[in-house]
Amino acid sequence: MNIIKSTKVLFLYKFMQRYASSQALATDLKSIVGNDNVATSTAVREQHSHDESYHPGHKPDVVVFAQSTDHVSKIVKYCASKRVPVIPFGTGTGVEGGVTAPQGGVCLDLSRMDKVLSINAEDFDCTVQAGVTRNALNTYIRDTGLQFPIDPGANASLGGMCATSASGTMAVRYGTMRENVMNLEVVLADGSIIKTAGLKGRSRKTSSGYNLTNLFVGQEGTLGIITEATLKLHAIPEAVLAAVAPFKDLQGAVNATVAIMQSGLPVARIEFLDENMVDACNRFSKLNLDIAPTLFLEFHGSNSNIEAQGQIAEETCKSYECLQFAFATDVDKRAELWKARHNAWYAAQALKPGSKGYSTDVCVPISALSGIVTFAKDELKRLNLLGPIVGHVGDGNFHVFVIVDPTNPKEIELVHQYSMALAKEALRVSGTVTGEHGIGVGKKKLLIDEFGAAGINTMKAIKQALDPMNILNPGKVL
Ligand SMILES: Cc1cc2c(cc1C)N(C[C@H](O)[C@H](O)[C@H](O)COP(=O)(O)OP(=O)(O)OC[C@H]1O[C@@H](n3cnc4c(N)ncnc43)[C@H](O)[C@@H]1O)c1[nH]c(=O)[nH]c(=O)c1N2
Ligand SMILES: O=C(O)C(=O)Cc1ccccc1
Ligand SMILES: [Mn+2]
Numbered sequence: 001m002n003i004i005k006s007t008k009v010l011f012l013y014k015f016m017q018r019y020a021s022s023q024a025l026a027t028d029l030k031s032i033v034g035n036d037n038v039a040t041s042t043a044v045r046e047q048h049s050h051d052e053s054y055h056p057g058h059k060p061d062v063v064v065f066a067q068s069t070d071h072v073s074k075i076v077k078y079c080a081s082k083r084v085p086v087i088p089f090g091t092g093t094g095v096e097g098g099v100t101a102p103q104g105g106v107c108l109d110l111s112r113m114d115k116v117l118s119i120n121a122e123d124f125d126c127t128v129q130a131g132v133t134r135n136a137l138n139t140y141i142r143d144t145g146l147q148f149p150i151d152p153g154a155n156a157s158l159g160g161m162c163a164t165s166a167s168g169t170m171a172v173r174y175g176t177m178r179e180n181v182m183n184l185e186v187v188l189a190d191g192s193i194i195k196t197a198g199l200k201g202r203s204r205k206t207s208s209g210y211n212l213t214n215l216f217v218g219q220e221g222t223l224g225i226i227t228e229a230t231l232k233l234h235a236i237p238e239a240v241l242a243a244v245a246p247f248k249d250l251q252g253a254v255n256a257t258v259a260i261m262q263s264g265l266p267v268a269r270i271e272f273l274d275e276n277m278v279d280a281c282n283r284f285s286k287l288n289l290d291i292a293p294t295l296f297l298e299f300h301g302s303n304s305n306i307e308a309q310g311q312i313a314e315e316t317c318k319s320y321e322c323l324q325f326a327f328a329t330d331v332d333k334r335a336e337l338w339k340a341r342h343n344a345w346y347a348a349q350a351l352k353p354g355s356k357g358y359s360t361d362v363c364v365p366i367s368a369l370s371g372i373v374t375f376a377k378d379e380l381k382r383l384n385l386l387g388p389i390v391g392h393v394g395d396g397n398f399h400v401f402v403i404v405d406p407t408n409p410k411e412i413e414l415v416h417q418y419s420m421a422l423a424k425e426a427l428r429v430s431g432t433v434t435g436e437h438g439i440g441v442g443k444k445k446l447l448i449d450e451f452g453a454a455g456i457n458t459m460k461a462i463k464q465a466l467d468p469m470n471i472l473n474p475g476k477v478l
Contacts, residue, residue, distance in 0.1 A: 021061075022040065022061040022062060022104075023040070025061055025062050025082075025084065025106070026038055026040045026061075026062045028078065029062060029064055029075065029078070029106065032071070032074050032075060032078060033064060033065075033066065033067070033071045033074070033075065036065075037064060037065045037066070037067060037071070037112070038062060038063070038064055038065075039062070039063040039064075039065070040061075040062055040063075042059075044063050045059040045060055045061075045062075045063060045107075046059060047092075048060055048063050048089055048092065048099065048101075048107040048109065049099075049100060049101065050092070050097075050099070050100060051092050051093065051094040051095060051096075051097060051098060051099050051100070052092070052093050052094065052095055052154070052345075053094070053095040053096060053097055053356075053357075053359060053440075053442075054356040054357065054358055054359075054404070054406055054412075055096070055097030055100060055440070055441055055442060056097075056100070057100055058100045058101045058102045058104075059101060059104075060087060060101035060104060060105055060106060060107035061084075061101075061104045061105060061106065062106050062107070063089075063106075063107045063109055064106055064107070064108050064109065065109045065111070065112045066108055066109070066110055066112065066113055066227075067112050067113065068113065069113075069185060069187065069193060069227040069228065072108065072110075072187045072225050072227050073187050073191045073192070073193055074191065075106065075108060076108075076187050076188075076189065076190075076191045076225060076471075077190065077191030079105070079106055079471055080189060080190055080191065080469060080471055083469055083471060084105050084106055084471065085101065085103050085104065085105030085106065085471055085472075085473070085474050086105060086106050086108050086225070086471055086472055086473070087099060087100075087101050087105060087106070087107045087108065087221065087473050088108050088110060088159070088160075088163065088221040088225050088226075088473065089107050089108060089109045089110065089111075090110055090111070090130070090131065090156060090157030090159050090160025090161075090163070091111065091133065091154070091155065091156050091157045091160060093152070093154035093155075093156045093160070094160065094164060094437070094438070094440065095359045095361075095437050095440075096164075096220075096359070096434075096437050096438050096439060096440025096441065096442050096443065097440040097441035097442055097476075098163075098164070098220050098221065098438060098440040098441070098473070098476055100441065102441075102474075102475050103474055103475065105471075105474075108225060110129075110130040110131040110157060110159050110225075110227070111131040111157065112131060113129035113130050113131040113132075113159075113227065114129060114131040114132050114133075114136065115128070115129045115132070116128050116129075116132055116136075116137060116140050116141075117129060117228065119140075119141055119144060119146075119233075120202070121141075121144045121145075121146060121233075123202065124146065124232060124233045124234065124235075125182060125202050125230055125231060125232055125233055126141065126148075126230070126231055126233055127183075127202075127228060127229070127230045127231075128158050128228065128229055128231065129159075129227065129228055130157060130158065130159025130160075130162075130225075130226050130227050130228065130229065131157050131159060132157065132158050133155045133156065133157055133158070134148060134150065134151065134152075134155060134156060134158060134161065135155045137158065141233065144233075145235060145236050146233040146234065146235060146236065147233065147234055147235075147236045148180075148231060148233055148234070149170040149173075149174040149234055150166060150167060150168055150170065150171065150174065150175075150176065150177055150180060151168035151169055151170055151342075152166045152167070152168045152436070153168065153341075153342035153343070153344070153345060154342075158229050158231065159226045159227070159229065161177050162177055162181055162184060162216070162217050162226050162229050163216075163217075163218070163219060163220050163221050163226055164177075164218065164220060164436070164437065164438040165177045165178050165217050165218035165436065165438065166436055167392065167395070167397075167435070167436040168392070168436070169269045169271055169298075169338070169341065169342075169392060170268060170269055171392060171395055171436075172261075172267060172268070172269065172270060172392065172394030172395050173266060173267065173268040173269070173300065174234055174268075176436065177217055177218075178214055178217050178218070179232075180231055180232045181213055181214075181217050181229055181230070181231060181232075182197060182201070182202050182203075182204075182213070182230040182231065182232060183195055183196055183197035183198070183201050183202055183213060183229070183230035184196040184197070184212075184213055184216050184217075184226050184228065184229050184230070185226070185227045185228035185229075186216050186223075186224035186225065186226055186227065187224060187225040187227055188223075188224050188466060188467075189223075189224070189466060189467040189468070189469065189471055189472050193227075194212070194224075196212035196213040196215070196216055197212070197213050197230075201230075202230050215462070218438065219477070220438050220439065220440065220473060220476050220477050221472060221473040221476070222463060222467070222472050222473045222476055222477050222478070223462070223463065223466045223467060223472065224466065224472065225472070237268075237300035237301060237302075238301070238302045238303055239300070239301055239302055239303045239305075239306040240268075240298065240299070240300055240306070240334065241298070241299045241306045241307070241309070241310045241327060241328075241329060242269075242296070242297065242298045242299075242327070242328040242329075242333075242334045242337060242338075243295075243296075243297045243298075243299075243310060243313065243314070243325055243326060243327050243328065244289065244294060244295070244296055244297075244325075244326050244328065244337065245294065245295045245297065245314075245317045245322040245323075245324070245325045245326075246278075246289070246290040246292035246293070246294045246322065246323045246324060247292060247293045247294065247295070247317075247320065247321065247322045247323060248292070248321045248322075248323060249293060249321075250274060250293040250373060250374070250377065251370060251374070252293070252320040252321045252322065253272055253293040253294065253295050253320070253322075254272065254369055254370045254373050254393065255320050255370055256295065256316055256317045256319075256320035256322065257270055257272065257295065257366075257369070257393045257394060258366050258367065258369060258370065259316050259319075259320065260312075260313055260316050260317075260394075261366055261394055262366070263312065263316065265309060265312055265313060265316075266299075266300075266301075266309070267297060267298070267299060267309075267313065267394060268298045268299055268300040269296065269297060269298035269338075269394075270295060270296075270297050270298075270392075270393055270394040271295065271296040271297075271341055271390070271391065271392060271393065272293070272294070272295055272373075272389070272390065272391040272393040272398065273293070273294050273295075273296065273341075273344070273388075273389070273390050274293050274377070274388060274389040274390075275291050275292055275293055275294075276351075276386070276387075276388040276389070277344060277347075277348065277388035277389060277390050277401075278290075278291050278292065278293075278294050279291050279388075280344070280347040280348050280350065280351050280388050281340045281341070281343075281344060281347045283347065283350065283351075284340075284343060284346060284347030284350050285336070285339065285340035285343055285347060287336070287337075287340055290323065290324075292323060295317065295322075295393075296337060296338075296341055297313055298334070298338075299313070310327060313325075341390075344388075344390045344401070345357060345401060347388075348388045348390075348401035348403060349401070349403065351386065351388070351403055352386070352403050352405075354405065355403045355404060355405055355406070356403075356404055356405075356406040357401045357402065357403060357404075358401075358402040358403075358404050358412075358415045358416075358419060359399060359401070359437060360376075360399055360400045360402070360418075360419050360422050360423070361397070361399055361433075361434045361435050361436060361437040362397070362398065362422055362423055362425075362426035362431055362432070362433060362434075362435065363395060363396050363397035363398075363426070363431055363432050363434070363435025363436075364396045364426050364429050364430065364431030364432075365396055365429070365430055365431065366394075366396045368396070368429035368430065368431065369393060369396050369398075371429065372422075372425055372426060372429060372431070373389065373391070373398060375422070375425050376389060376398075376400050376422055376425075377389070379418055379421060379422065380400065380402075380418070383414055383417075383418055385402055385403075385414065385415065385418060386402070386403045387400040387401060387402040387403065387418075388400075388401050388403075389401075392435070392436075395435065396431070396435075397435035397436060400418075400419075400422065402415045402418060402419070420446070423443070423446045423449075424446075424449065427446075427449055427450055432450060433446040433447070433449070433450055438477075439476070439477045440476055440477070441475065441476060444477065444478065447477070447478070456478070459477075459478055460478055463478055
């Protein structure tokens with residue numbers, strides 16, 4: 001009885017202590033960025049405690065909404081002086097638990113830094129603040145005839161997309177964030193501000209010094225806070241043609257993809273959906289597709305060459321026994337198709353109400369794709385798991401959306417084993433454990449398998465040099 005009482009008292013004491021220090025933290029932060037930019041309510045902290053994944057959330061002590069690079073610099077400097085963790089937050093659509101605050105601290109929300117700073121249409125580039133979302137940028141530049149084509153299904157912030165090295169359905173044609181970021185403004189762990197490609201740099205190529213830009217792309221907020229990004233833009237194509245091709249079997253669809261890629265056809269999108277995924281999309285997005293392993297394709301070109309591109313793809317798919325090859329030229333039909341594809345994650349989760357999706361994200365050399373997709377499917381069957389498959393297969397990247405009951409620890413453990421086995425198979429065939437989602441909290445062990453001790457130690461040395469007190473998104477990546 002006494003033990004229970006004293007445990008309760010201790011808990012209450014710890015709670016009061018934390019509460020008091022959170023209040024003091026909030027007061028100090030308000031004096032730096034103003035009352036309106038600091039939130040301590042449970043609702044706001046809860047909203048910032050998790051991303052879109054199954055990873056358990058942890059609330060930060062305080063949420064700060066930065067309005068400027070100067071705010072970010074001052075906040076980080078203050079947090080460094082108090083050794084308080086700083087966790088950057090874009091739109092919270094990540095899927096590897098990157099925004100959780102397992103050690104508490106300050107969640108630095110960049111969504112109010114939402115200005116497009118410059119558009120250089122003649123140079124095909126732009127500079128934006130980190131909180132601008134990809135849809136907002138595309139709306140802003142619509143009249144210039146240019147687009148920013150990197151499209152994770154969610155309307156993510158461009159800072160978050162830089163931080164995770166995001167890609168999506170169009171990376172096969174336009175590259176990932178790594179190829180499309182020209183320069184970054186970054187606030188370091190001591191509050192200092194750098195430009196990763198020179199103070200004004202936006203040249204198409206450079207041999208100048210170390211490649212700091214690509215050090216900060218994919219660092220998931222562990223090395224610095226991205227406050228501005230200079231990005232490449234691309235011409236909106238004169239002509240667009242989409243197509244849907246269901247196949248007799250999975251191997252046919254994957255082998256057709258490999259053949260299309262090896263032929264050098266500049267396909268703009270080539271997405272694979274297995275029969276379970278097509279079924280889920282039909283239900284969720286009210287489509288009426290044949291339930292079969294299917295490719296969604298898109299071609300970008302001129303009025304004079306678009307049909308030829310489609311025809312080559314059609315012939316290739318037919319030689320791999322596709323059941324039909326239906327073109328979609330109509331703008332609305334195409335939009336419906338890609339909206340359904342972008343909602344695949346929600347469609348998969350809707351198959352079992354109350355379930356959560358467990359994400360996998362392996363990427364392999366294209367020649368290894370067919371083998372590993374078969375492996376993924378066979379293992380699902382062996383373990384009796386439901387896992388629709390979807391993939392940016394032109395890049396050798398695919399996801400198994402394993403559907404789990406989040407309250408069933410046995411099922412979670414089984415899925416975890418499945419995901420580990422799939423990632424290890426990807427490494428065996430010279431691939432990577434994450435093509436586009438990042439390491440976050442869930443794939444830290446796999447990162448060691450991917451890089452080995454010497455590789456990880458190099459990363460740790462970089463982290464130590466740039467963030468010696470480990471205040472930037474602690475517990476993530478390494
Ligand atoms: C339905 C759906 C569909 C997809 C995806 C999600 C969902 C919900 N994603 C994943 C996600 O959209 C992608 O990881 C985004 O880049 C995350 O951007 P947020 O702004 O939401 O970052 P979010 O706020 O989730 O943060 C992600 C990580 O980056 C850090 N971070 C955020 N902003 C930062 C900044 N300014 N400076 C430093 N660090 C920062 C965070 O600390 C965290 O570690 C995805 N992804 C993909 O690549 N391809 C895809 O196809 C899809 N598809
Ligand atoms: O649909 C996709 O291509 C994604 O990347 C979304 C996603 C979301 C969560 C886990 C795996 C994939
Ligand atoms: Mn994806």
